[in-house]
Amino acid sequence: MTVTIIGIGLIGGSMALALKEKGFSDRVLGVDANTMHREKALALGLVDEIMEMPEAVLQSDLVILATPINVSEVLLPQILNIAGKQVIMDVGSTKKIICESVAIHPRRGRFVATHPMWGTEYSGPEAAVRGAFEEKAAVICGKEESDRDAVEMVEQVYRLLGMHLVYMDARAHDVHVAYVSHISHITSFALANTVLEKEREEDAIFELASGGFESTVRLAKSNPAMWVPIFMQNRENVLDVLNEHITQLRKFKACLEKENYTYLEELIENANGISRILK
Amino acid sequence: MTVTIIGIGLIGGSMALALKEKGFSDRVLGVDANTMHREKALALGLVDEIMEMPEAVLQSDLVILATPINVSEVLLPQILNIAGKQVIMDVGSTKKIICESVAIHPRRGRFVATHPMWGTEYSGPEAAVRGAFEEKAAVICGKEESDRDAVEMVEQVYRLLGMHLVYMDARAHDVHVAYVSHISHITSFALANTVLEKEREEDAIFELASGGFESTVRLAKSNPAMWVPIFMQNRENVLDVLNEHITQLRKFKACLEKENYTYLEELIENANGISRILK
Numbered sequence: 186m187t188v189t190i191i192g193i194g195l196i197g198g199s200m201a202l203a204l205k206e207k208g209f210s211d212r213v214l215g216v217d218a219n220t221m222h223r224e225k226a227l228a229l230g231l232v233d234e235i236m237e238m239p240e241a242v243l244q245s246d247l248v249i250l251a252t253p254i255n256v257s258e259v260l261l262p263q264i265l266n267i268a269g270k271q272v273i274m275d276v277g278s279t280k281k282i283i284c285e286s287v288a289i290h291p292r293r294g295r296f297v298a299t300h301p302m303w304g305t306e307y308s309g310p311e312a313a314v315r316g317a318f319e320e321k322a323a324v325i326c327g328k329e330e331s332d333r334d335a336v337e338m339v340e341q342v343y344r345l346l347g348m349h350l351v352y353m354d355a356r357a358h359d360v361h362v363a364y365v366s367h368i369s370h371i372t373s374f375a376l377a378n379t380v381l382e383k384e385r386e387e388d389a390i391f392e393l394a395s396g397g398f399e400s401t402v403r404l405a406k407s408n409p410a411m412w413v414p415i416f417m418q419n420r421e422n423v424l425d426v427l428n429e430h431i432t433q434l435r436k437f438k439a440c441l442e443k444e445n446y447t448y449l450e451e452l453i454e455n456a457n458g459i460s461r462i463l464k
Numbered sequence: 465m466t467v468t469i470i471g472i473g474l475i476g477g478s479m480a481l482a483l484k485e486k487g488f489s490d491r492v493l494g495v496d497a498n499t500m501h502r503e504k505a506l507a508l509g510l511v512d513e514i515m516e517m518p519e520a521v522l523q524s525d526l527v528i529l530a531t532p533i534n535v536s537e538v539l540l541p542q543i544l545n546i547a548g549k550q551v552i553m554d555v556g557s558t559k560k561i562i563c564e565s566v567a568i569h570p571r572r573g574r575f576v577a578t579h580p581m582w583g584t585e586y587s588g589p590e591a592a593v594r595g596a597f598e599e600k601a602a603v604i605c606g607k608e609e610s611d612r613d614a615v616e617m618v619e620q621v622y623r624l625l626g627m628h629l630v631y632m633d634a635r636a637h638d639v640h641v642a643y644v645s646h647i648s649h650i651t652s653f654a655l656a657n658t659v660l661e662k663e664r665e666e667d668a669i670f671e672l673a674s675g676g677f678e679s680t681v682r683l684a685k686s687n688p689a690m691w692v693p694i695f696m697q698n699r700e701n702v703l704d705v706l707n708e709h710i711t712q713l714r715k716f717k718a719c720l721e722k723e724n725y726t727y728l729e730e731l732i733e734n735a736n737g738i739s740r741i742l743k
Contacts, residue, residue, distance in 0.1 A: 302672050302673075302674040303674055303675070304674065304675070304676065305675070306676075321674060322671050322672050322674075324672065351671050351672065353668075357668075361668045361669070361672055362672065364658075364659050364662070364669065365659070365668075365669055365672045365673045365674065365677045366672075366674060366676055366677060368655065368658065368659075369655065369676050369677050369679075369680040369681070370676065371713070371716050372651050372655055372680060372713070373680055373735075374716065374731060374732055374735035375709060375712040375713045375715075375716055375735075376647065376648065376651055376709060376712075377734075377735035377736075377737070377738035378712045378715075378731065378734055378735050379643075379647065379705060379708045379709040379712045380643050380644070380647075380738070381734065381735070381737055381738065382708060382712070383643070383704075383705065383708050389632075389636075389640045389644075390640070390643065390644050390741050391741045391742075392601050392630050393581050393601050393603065393630065393640055393641065393644045393645075394581075394644045394741075394742060395581040395582055395583065395600060395601075395644065395645060396582070396583070396584070397583065397585075397645055397648050397649065397683050398644045398645060398648050399742060400648075400679040400680070400682060400683070401648040401651060401652055401679070401680050401683065402648070402738055402742070403679060403742070404676050404679070404680065405735040405736065405738045406736055406738065406739050406742075407732075407736075408736075409728075409729045409732035409733055409736070412732055413725055413728055413729050413732065416719075416720060416725075416728060417723075417725055420720050420723070423720060424717065424720050424721065425662070426658060426662065427713065427716065427717050427720070428717070429658045429661060429662050430654060430655060430658040430713070431710060431713055431714065431717065433654040433655075433657045433658045433661070434650070434651070434654045434706065434709070434710055434713070435710065436654075436657075437650050437653065437654060437706065438703065438706050438707070438710065441695060441699050441702060441703050441706070442703065444696075444699070446692050446695075446696055449688075449692055449695060450688045450692050452653060452657065453653055453686070453688035453691055453692065454688055455656075455657055455660065456652070456653035456654075456656035456657050456660070456684040457656075457684065457685055457686075457687075457688070458656070458660055459656035459659070459660065459681055459684045459685065460685050462669050462670045462673075463670075463673060463678060463681070463682070463685075
């Protein structure tokens with residue numbers, strides 16, 4: 186099976202490694218606009234060959250679109266224009282806009298809209314890791330818009346990666362990820378800026394920062410080239426969640442200002458309820 | 465060496481394990497107001513014997529005060545009242561109020577105010593783990609107020625635990641921990657409440673939650689009995705940081721509302737600077 190990876194970064198690179206290791210692909214072609222990424226991807230053995238897009242697509246059975254979502258949105262119609270029997274899947278963090286971008290495309294059926302719920306705060310080919318994706322969820326959106334054989338191939342890919350499949354429509358997906366992923370990144374970015382703004386003694390942070398701080402702030406290392414387009418595309422859902430989050434923070438602020446520690450305790454006890462729904 | 469642990473929970477229990485393992489203590493006495501905790505601590509082998517406070521203190525070389533900080537503040541003067549040559553250290557998350565509580569005590573010198581920068585979101589004796597504290601910082605506050613032999617014993621304890629020592633005054637400590645620990649807990653509690661408030665489809669969170677969400681929200685499982693007193697005692701510093709954090713979040717909100725993605729990118733790039741100061 187020949188697989189083309191477009192965008193050989195954290196997600197594309199980790200998929201390339203996994204699909205070779207699992208024996209799904211004996212030939213991985215890499216497409217990337219960034220010369221450094223192309224060279225690194227080859228050097229790291231993530232891909233077998235570097236190629237330009239039309240050629241790579243034409244030689245492939247499966248095309249994985251793993252660029253930032255604003256790029257994917259532009260590339261996907263171009264890929265469908267030249268695709269024949271190929272299956273094309275994306276792995277982007279929002280699903281509504283990319284699905285709309287090809288909704289009336291005559292070869293819409295060859296495309297499967299997906300989102301594997303795995304990532305780290307790092308990016309680029311050197312961020313690719315073995316064993317990524319395992320035991321996480323892979324979302325497939327608008328399955329009924331895709332050809333049956335295309336969906337089956339994508340399901341096979343995700344099962345090989347050790348993921349469990351979840352099906353939902355693109356609009357619902359975008360609401361849910363605002364809660365379980367996008368808001369976490371905003372709070373982490375804002376927390377980093379809070380500390381960088383007011384805590385002038387960086388040495389003290391460096392010395393004292395413990396596991397708790399690191400875990401809430403590590404996402405703040407994430408790449409703006411990936412995240413700005415996500416916040417653009419999921420703007421309304423993210424704003425809804427962000428407004429609610431600021432409201433919740435104001436409750437903590439009010440408790441401290443008014444020294445209402447009974448209510449503060451209730452807020453914390455309520456937050457403890459997250460244990461119910463976290464694995 | 466006989467060591468008394470008062471409050472045999474996450475921190476006290478983990479210290480008990482480490483001090484036995486490292487050969488510092490051949491006899492660990494446990495004091496705890498909670499019957500269940502006493503039984504569990506014995507059953508888990510965290511302590512050798514359960515005892516009441518005056519007796520345990522009198523039989524000890526070192527007393528480790530590991531109760532919630534509002535309790536420690538009350539117990540510490542009582543312990544100093546009966547202490548002779550014993551060394552008493554606390555391990556609480558704020559330092560100003562406990563130091564003030566014994567500032568003019570005739571036996572102030574026997575007390576060493578400390579804060580080991582390690583913890584998890586779990587509490588109670590069953591949360592105690594082996595290998596805790598390693599490679600983290602231990603803060604010693606107002607060293608000059610303590611007797612030299614007392615400081616030396618505490619330094620020895622923390623070095624045995626594999627920690628590096630940091631010295632600062634209690635007021636500076638409380639400001640720094642507002643940044644590197646307390647605000648992380650508030651954002652995490654508020655994030656949990658945001659999701660629990662608005663996301664009605666808990667199954668979807670459960671299915672989709674990935675590592676990023678889990679790492680920003682895991683602190684929301686933390687125990688209110690520990691955290692309400694911390695926020696009470698460090699109220700002014702936490703309010704300062706919380707106000708700044710809300711201001712930072714509002715900048716993200718304004719970017720999204722005004723669709724100012726250039727500024728959004730700048731905010732994220734600025735947040736990326738946290739890489740400089742995180743290990």
